[in-house]
Amino acid sequence: MKDSSGETRIIATRIYAVVWLALLALLAATLAVARLQLLARYSVLGSLLIATVKAGLVLAFFMHLKYEGRFLKGLLILTLSALSLFIGLTFIDVWYR
C-alpha cells in the first residue's frame, strides 16, 4: 500500500487497537439498543445504522480504504449504488403491485 508520497504506509498498532475497541463498544451499544429497546420503534433503523458504522470502520482502517485513491473509493460507491438501486426498485415493485 502506497500513500500519496509513494511511501509504504504501516498503520500504527495503536490505531488498529483503537478501531478494535470502538468496534467492541459499538457491539455493546447495538446489543443494549436491542435488548433494552432504547429506541423502541426505531430499533431496526438504529441497529442497521450501528452496523453501517462498524462496517465503515472496518473498510476505512482494516481494509485501508481511508488511504486509497479516488478510483477505488468510486468503484465501491458504484457497487453499493447498484445494490441500493436493485433493492430500491424491488421495493417499489412490492409496494405498488
Next chain:
Amino acid sequence: MSTQTGHIDAAGKKMGMWFFVFTEILFFGGMFLLYSIFRYKYSQDFHNAAAEENILLGTVNTAILLTSSLCIALSISAIRRGERFFSSWLQLVTIVMGVAFLVIKYFEWMAKIDIGIYPDSPILLKMASGEILFFGLYYVMTGLHGLHVLVGCVVIAFMMRFTMKQTINRGNVARLENTGLYWHFVDIVWIYLYPLFYLIT
C-alpha cells in the same frame, strides 16, 4: 505477476482483489434483498422466529470475528516491519478464531436441528410461512457465510506457509494483504447478519 525485471505489481493485485470483493458484495446483496422483502411482508413472523436465536452465542461470535480481523491486520503490519514469526503467529491466532466461530456456529445449528427446525422438517413446515422463510434464509445466509469463513481459514493457512518460507516478505506482501481484504469482507457480512438475525425481534 512478476516480470523479467522482478517488478511486482502490488497495485494491480490489490485492484483485482477489490473487484472480487465487489462481486461478493452483490452475491450476498441478493440474499439481503430477499431478507428485506420477506421481512417487510412477514414482519410479525420474522419477529417471532428471531426470538429462537441465541443472542449470547451470536454476540460472542461477532466479538470473535471482529478480533480476528484485528489479528490479520496486525499480521500484515508485522510482516511489513520484517517480523516474520510474529506475523505468522498472528495468522495462526486468526485461523483459531475462525475455527472457534465455526464451532460455535455448529452448536447453534445443532440446537435448532435438535428441536426440529431445519429445512423441510415436519415441525418447520407447520409454522407460519414467514417463519419458514426466516429459518430458510437463516440457514442459507449463515451457511454461505460459514463457508466463506472456512475458505478464509484454509487460505490463511497457506499464507502462514508462505510467510514461513519467506515467499511472503516485507517487500512482497500482496497475497497476505489480499487475504486480509477477503477476511475483513467476511467480517463485514457478519456485522450485518448479526443484527438482522439475532437482534431485531
